Amino acid sequence: MIDGKAEAAKITEAIGAEVAAASFVPGLAVVLVGDDPASAVYVRNKSRTAERCGFHSVQHTLPADTSMEALLALVAALNADPAIHGILVQLPLPRHLDPAAVIAAIDPDKDVDGLHVVNAGRLAVGDPAAIVPCTPLGSMHLIGTVRGTDLSGLNAVVVGRSRLVGLPLALLLTQANATVTIAHSRTKDLDAVCRGADILAAAVGRPQMLKGGAIKPGATVIDIGINRIPDATKASGSRLVGDVAFDEAGHAGAITPVPGGVGPMTIAMLMRNTLDAARRAAQKI
Incomplete structure (x- = not known):
């Protein structure tokens, strides 16, 4: 039996130690649109894990009738926020919203889900800068x-x-x-x-x-x-x-x-991607 829960605990513990010793605080913003129960559980688990790792954790919960314009405006604000290094928009979105357009609007360097076409291309060519899903x-x-x-x-x-x-x-x-x-x-x-x-x-x-x-x-x-x-x-x-x-x-x-x-392991790797994104951002300063 491959115990993913135990492996994930080891990884998040190591990430917490790295964050405690770092000169920066990784910031993760999770966006939830609507009230899908499964999505709410996933988002809550991600936010709690981020807090345990010592991250600056932000959750934006929007109503199901949120417009595309409002959601893209939030993504743009998070892109511009230097305290946020990772942006995750929880899928699936309500039917009237275009997930491809939302993903495309996220700064590829903050795309900690690894879904942006830039990160897909980086992964395809073996670029170490790729954020992997x-x-x-x-x-x-x-x-x-x-x-x-x-x-x-x-x-x-x-x-x-x-x-x-x-x-x-x-x-x-x-x-x-x-x-x-x-x-x-x-x-x-x-x-x-x-x-x-x-x-x-x-x-x-x-x-x-x-x-x-x-x-x-x-x-x-x-x-x-x-x-x-x-x-x-x-x-x-x-x-x-x-x-x-x-x-x-x-x-x-x-x-x-x-x-x-x-x-x-999926949540543990989200933390790893966010820490890596924060480290790269700190190196650019």
Whole structure:
């Protein structure tokens, strides 16, 4: 079992120590539009972690009917604020707002989610100045705890091709010298493709899509999916599962659970990205 919660705790503790010794205070601004319960929980967890790390933490909660003009004006103000080094606009946004335009408005050097096209381009060409999306970055850290940082000679399969997770993770794996295949729901004989993977990362958002037969014995499995399914045995009537059928993956060499795997690492890497952005800003002064 790959304990993402324990790894995340180590990382945030180290970040807190770095901040305490630094001559600057990293500033993180999180923007929440609307009252989506899941988004509110995520934002609250991010803000609390930032405070524990010693950051200057700011949360802007806007009503669901906020106009595009008002949201872009807030982003512009945060871009101009020297006390803010990281800006995160929580997705998804209400339907009348354009997430691509909002992301494009964020200063790439403050884009701690790593979604701006400038950061995507920097990552694609291996520029060390790239801010990498948090979930792929956290996934790579967990892979490193099992396989090390040099993945030469290993086959990796990423199931999923999103801008947020699948594509950047494939780039990171390639840069670590793995031989990488990007698969998805339309891949022919997906199970056979996955069975060739020494490292299998699932990021498709379909509950328990990958069964035991898709996993090579001894493989490192990174389950990035978070899906809620009905479960009458739970007081809530539901439970969280990943994209991998966990109970069928006993022959994997290592696997991340859901919850408690990649999720905590995503927040830890948000803190790391914010600290790095603050350090770069301090060096420019």
